[in-house]
Amino acid sequence: MVGVEIGAGRAVGVGLAGATTVPSASGPRHPGPAGSSGGRLRRYTRTTPGRLRLLALAVAVVFAAAGAAGWAAVSRRSAAVNQVAAAEPLVVDAQALDTTLAQADATATNTFLGGGIEPADQRALYQSDLATAARLLADAAERSGPGAAVAGPLATLSTELPVYAGLVDTARADNRQGFPVGAAYLRQASRLMASTILPAATQLRSVHVARLEQGDARSRNTTDATTVASAAAAVAVVAVGALAWLYRRTNRVLNVALVAGAGLALLALAVTLVGLRGQQAEAATAGQRSFASVDLLAQVRTAAFKAKGDESLTLIGRGNGGAYETDFTTQVTPLSDLLAHALAVSVSAAEKTTVGQAASALQTYLTVHRAIRSADDGGQFDQAVKLAVGGGTDSASNQAFAAFDAKVSAALDAAQHDFTSHITAGRHRLRGLGVGLVVVAALAAALALFGFQQRINEYR
């Protein structure tokens, strides 16, 4: 790698390999004992050409090492970005699983409210939610990788989801025969969902979120940039030092090759530093803004579906569902704050607008919910049920809720899109930097060696 073809047409080995093969071209004045390395070193340190060779070697090594350090920093950073990019779809899927399950339960309970045979569109929605959940679960099992952290929740989800579906279908079968025990099966199903299945889905999601956040932290740590800056400083110091030494020993003001080599290395390191900084900024936007928004909106969706289920269960309780209404309040109380935070961190104008619309759609839904509660509490149960379930998915409550969820879902998509585009942009900022650094550092080391060789040749 450090062999250099010199204009004179004579190949002269330099560098580490050269050091052992160079013939006595320098004409040592104080030859040491032949064969001993200590003697050879003395031979090099006691003559100017020898010292020149050692210095050439040192400078080339520093240049090459600076390139290697920069390359390592860029590689580490790329790995971190890749980790984030790989974790992101898993987080999205885990979120979708969480939301789909909560939605399935909300739909199942709502379906039972009206009496009689359930509306076909509601049943279809429940079945498609369950199918989606099963598919997401199978995907998650395949792609989550090994580890007890994911194995536990995955096992719980795989075991309990069929149990849940069985309970809902038993409730449905009893209901179709006019047996009130159906309501008890439905309560048990909802309890299983709330106490076991949803917590497992949330746990799975948090494992992937943790992986993503770990990658995210590594993708914008300052150590990598510091490494590159230190490498640049080392190149500059060594180059200036070498030039000064050469000036004293050889009275040459400038060694053009050495200066060019150092300049190239510094330029490459500077470009790398700018790239890292740029990527860091993209990662910060992606992590602290877009992903924070994704996280907040996902929480909003899941909590909202739990609340929607509570609304139905409160009515199904026929006056005995007070605990569900309390849980409804627990679920919806933080929603406004979560949406306000999501608005504060949102990046794109589209997302800001959608989050704002979601916040007002939430108020519309809550107004319908209050109307349901006041009708029910005022003894007008039939009116309350009409608002809550009406003509299936067309009821006031279901419509207002769907409008709200559509906005949250759109905002979530926008935030996810922002996140992905910032991660991709950051990745582009790193593209080619590693290889470029290695090539330029090699060239810089070669130039340095060439520059020194010019001086060494003057001793012939």
Next chain:
Amino acid sequence: MILAVALVAGACSSSHHAGGSAVAAPATVAPPTTAAAPTPDCGDPTASSRPSGPLPTPGDMPAGSYMRTIQDRGRLIAGVSPDTLLFGSVNPFTAQFEGFDVDVVKAIAKAIFGDTSKVEYTAVTNAQRIPDVQAGSVDLVAHTMTINCARRQMVDFSSVYFDAGQKVLVRRDSTAQSVNDLGGKKVCAPLGTTSIDNLGRVPTHPVVVGVADETDCLVAFQQGTVDAISTDDTVLEGMAAQDPYAKVIGPRFTDEPYGIAVNLSHPEFTRFINGVLEQMRSDGSWAALYTKWLGRFGPTPAPPPASYKD
């Protein structure tokens, strides 16, 4: 020791939610009330207040009476069971409450308003019956409720409107003849009932499993979590009607006289209800109700006679 553990588990799972029985775990194993509170002696617990003369004209309740308050409100608020087939349950087809208890409530509404539809039904769990009457969130509770001295300390009761007794429901292939053959078996009963207290006194010591809603017992039974259910025969017949693989066995091992629970602070309402019940006994509407809901289990008996303390 086992009971203690079960109690802790039950406490944890229910405290996880907002303290409501509606979201408490279904198969919560709870101990029977081993140390039953010393039952105060009240003489004949079924002795109620005598009706004060003929009933007032519907829609014209006496001023200052609690019935007037109900009339002015425009609806009677009644606590009933949401899932006790035959007595009080929500019909899945119509989403309306129906059953023997519900029809008695309708008769009371008819006496107040001249209209059986002016009722707001509210589902109450067994354990919530007394607290709801005491809090005044309902005007009355008609929910397969046994009259006894301990409960009389807390609420007022109408005269007896139904005579029930505790039996056991087992799988159709069970060889058990009575509750005494269930020693060591898991037997389910709803919390806050005389049934669960009575089970604790069965000499062969079945393992008592308590749940919030009595229908949760049927779920646990169908899922194989418990071997049997023991509560009033009336309730058990309703469960057996929903499960052809279940049968009700044995003689009644307790007497459970049902009364309508009313707040102690307005005895005139109890007298009024007793007047309605008296009318139902004499005009054949009680017998008609029995035939309508329970006729398939045997001949219609004479209505339980009222006992009054004046």
